[in-house]
Structure formats: C-alpha cells, structure tokens
Amino acid sequence: MHATEFLKKKSPDVPAITVLFGDEPHFKRGVRERIEEIVLGGDEDAASTRFPGEQADLQSVLDEVRTVSMWGDTRLVVVEDADKFVSNFRSGLEKYVPKPSKGSTLILEVNSWPKNTKLAKAVAASPDSTAIECKAIKGAALVRWLKDEAASVHEKKLGPDAAGLIVELAGDDLGLLSQELSKLSAYAGDRSEISVEDVTALVGGWSTKTTFEMLSAIRTGDIDSAMRQLDALLTAGEAPQRVLGGINYTYRRIMKGVDESSKGTPLAAALKSAGVFPREIGQTEQYLRRVGRPRAEQFRNVLLRADESVKGGGRLPDRVELERLLIALSGANAEPAAV
Known part of the structure; x- marks a missing residue:
C-alpha cells in the first residue's frame, strides 16, 4: 500500500506493527501523524515514545512497547531512521512480528525495505503488521496528489492544468508543494476553485x-x-x-x-x-x-x-x-x- 492510499482512507486500520519505507519524508510524517491521531486519539495522557534508530537497541524498544502506562492503556513507539536498527536486530524483530504486543503500536521508519527478506515476508504475512510505501511520486501521480490534497486539506477544487503548472513552477518536493497549496488556498479566499491564473x-x-x-x-x-x-x-x-x-x-x-x-x-x-x-x-x-x-x-x-x-x-x-x-x-x- 502506498502512503497516498492510506491517507485517503477515512478510518484506516492500524495494526501492532507498521513499517514506513521509502525516501519521501512528507509521506512518512503524514502517515505517522495520522497513526498518532488514531492510536492516541488526542488523549494527553496517552504515551508516545521516539527512538533514534542509530542508537536504539531492541530490548529498550520492546520494553517500551510492552510497558503499559499507569495513565493509559495505549502506547505508540516510533523508531526513526531505523535502517541500522533493522539490520542490527533483524533476528529479534523476526521473532516479535508473529506475536506483537496487542496494546501498543510500533512504527519503524526505514528507507530500504527489500521484500525478499525474511522479515519483510513475515510483516506481509501477519494480520498484525503492515508495510506502507512512502516513496516520492512523479508525473500524473503527483498531479493527482495535489488535487486530492487541495480537496481534503483546503476544501478547494484544483484542476489538472493548475496542478500541472504548480509542479512545473515549484518542482516536485512535497513539502514545498504543500506550502504552495496553503498559500494558494488563502489567496483564493471564498472561491471554491484554485485557477491557473491564481497559480501564475x-x-x-x-x-x-x-x-x-x-x-x-x-x-x-x-x-x-x-x-x-x-x-x-x-x-x-x-x-x-x-x-x-x-x-x-x-x-x-x-x-x-x-x-x-x-x-x-x-x-x-x-x-x-x-x-x-x-x-x-x-x-x-x-x-x-x-x-x-x-x-x-x-x-x-x-x-x-x-x-x-x-x-x-x-x-x-x-x-x-x-x-x-x-x-x-x-x-x-x-x-x-x-x-
């Protein structure tokens, strides 16, 4: 599943383990924030912990996942830049995937996720885990994303001509494109559509x-x-x-x-x-x-x-x-x- 598909869902399922793989930080951040919203539900007492992947060890991460806070029954643990973490503790993760802690959610953020590894196959096979592709998009897919983003985030219609022109003028960095959409939405004001003239x-x-x-x-x-x-x-x-x-x-x-x-x-x-x-x-x-x-x-x-x-x-x-x-x-x- 690509991040765009996950983010379109009104009520996506969030399993015990989610792997976010790819090179697009905007998608990783968007999916992570959506999962936080679903898992923690805005509960200020709910626990959320982040580990830097370069320094994290498996025992500390799993201890955090398995520890239930006295203030809440849900935990969200994120291992950022987890490529080295996955490489170092692959065997332990392979053992954890089939029997994850049911009361918590573990997110692994990686750049590389070869599908032919034992760990990737285990994640794909388990009903309690999923892998979400967060790779950059180009061409028609990028134009569609802009149109969807304009509609879902800003409640504005964005035609294909205007969307294509934004990409031509601003490039394909999603963070920058998101900022341009915000400016265009404000510029359009009460109008329901962002026009080519607005973009120009x-x-x-x-x-x-x-x-x-x-x-x-x-x-x-x-x-x-x-x-x-x-x-x-x-x-x-x-x-x-x-x-x-x-x-x-x-x-x-x-x-x-x-x-x-x-x-x-x-x-x-x-x-x-x-x-x-x-x-x-x-x-x-x-x-x-x-x-x-x-x-x-x-x-x-x-x-x-x-x-x-x-x-x-x-x-x-x-x-x-x-x-x-x-x-x-x-x-x-x-x-x-x-x-």
Whole structure:
C-alpha cells in the first residue's frame, strides 16, 4: 500500500506493527501523524515514545512497547531512521512480528525495505503488521496528489492544468508543494476553485505571467507586443535562460500535439492530449494553422538552436537570440496553411 492510499482512507486500520519505507519524508510524517491521531486519539495522557534508530537497541524498544502506562492503556513507539536498527536486530524483530504486543503500536521508519527478506515476508504475512510505501511520486501521480490534497486539506477544487503548472513552477518536493497549496488556498479566499491564473500570479509571480502573455502574443501574431514583453522581462533582470525555459515549457506541449496530429488525430484533440491548457487550445490551433505544418515541424530545431546559443554556444547576445527566436516562432508573414 502506498502512503497516498492510506491517507485517503477515512478510518484506516492500524495494526501492532507498521513499517514506513521509502525516501519521501512528507509521506512518512503524514502517515505517522495520522497513526498518532488514531492510536492516541488526542488523549494527553496517552504515551508516545521516539527512538533514534542509530542508537536504539531492541530490548529498550520492546520494553517500551510492552510497558503499559499507569495513565493509559495505549502506547505508540516510533523508531526513526531505523535502517541500522533493522539490520542490527533483524533476528529479534523476526521473532516479535508473529506475536506483537496487542496494546501498543510500533512504527519503524526505514528507507530500504527489500521484500525478499525474511522479515519483510513475515510483516506481509501477519494480520498484525503492515508495510506502507512512502516513496516520492512523479508525473500524473503527483498531479493527482495535489488535487486530492487541495480537496481534503483546503476544501478547494484544483484542476489538472493548475496542478500541472504548480509542479512545473515549484518542482516536485512535497513539502514545498504543500506550502504552495496553503498559500494558494488563502489567496483564493471564498472561491471554491484554485485557477491557473491564481497559480501564475502567486507561484510563478510577475515573470511567469509576463512570459505567458508574451507567448499569447506570439500565437496571435502580435510580434510587437511579444517584443515589449520580452524587453520588460530582461530589463527587470530575468535571466535569459529562465525566459527560454518558459518558452520551452509551452512549446514542448505544442510540439507533442503537432506530432500526434501528424498521425491523423484531429489537431484540437491532439493538443488536448498533449497537455495544452484547455483555454489555450483554440488560440493554439488557429496559430498552427496560420504558420502551417512545415514551419511548425521546424520549431523543435529552432528552439534547440536557441537553447544552445543562450547556454554559451552562440556569438550573438542573449537578447538578440531570444528576439530572433520569437520572430521565428511567430510565423511572421506566414500564409494560412493546412496542419
């Protein structure tokens, strides 16, 4: 079971032994806090003890697990960073798993948990123990997590476009993403949904908003407006590499749509499948039909050359390289053509 599945459950079962394995501390913390809430139930008199895995010994941990507090009948014991602990006391843990203390809960937090070991097999086979995967998630799974987190924690709807943009702008660190969601929820206020515009304004800031406006001008053929936006970005100190990164982010999806349409998929459907924002599909479709397929299919090479130049392989100043790129992408003087 992955941590995302456990955290979705309204009333998950908590056995006597839970192993949290993987490299994502945000998931480990979330599952541990949920278990604490279930096991201790907010009881101030209930006992909770943590051991550092590098220093803990099995006898001390099990003594703590088996000791019933005079103030409560439930104990929660956590061994943090327990890889060394598991390695050193594997034999003793193998003996404990089949007959754990029923009145307490033991949590082992590890990075590595090979499923072919005797201990892992014993945990998997016992009704009194479980192992929860706390590994990092990427791609579609990360977008789903953001949407679920927005709904369950902040009671906000977060569409796939807005969720995907958060990941593009903020990265895939779950702790940071959680903070961004909190800010976005507060920013949205009484509105029920966090929009792409909210993400652009708050996570990306002025530079991201300006980059998107520049690219919109490119799609409509307004090269003068696009040049003004580029000048504003560079004058404000935005790094040319970052500006180019924003252009590449948008055009990766456009080029994927062009490739898909070449296989017979209708252009609008191809752009949607490629991840182009729904509100931009109509404008992007008109843009591609204006510039024509032959020129559109050259955009990937144009972008690659600009990338090499801005990263130090060109003789011209970065501003000039970016200006030339915008002119090439705009399809200036292009007649309407089939795509």
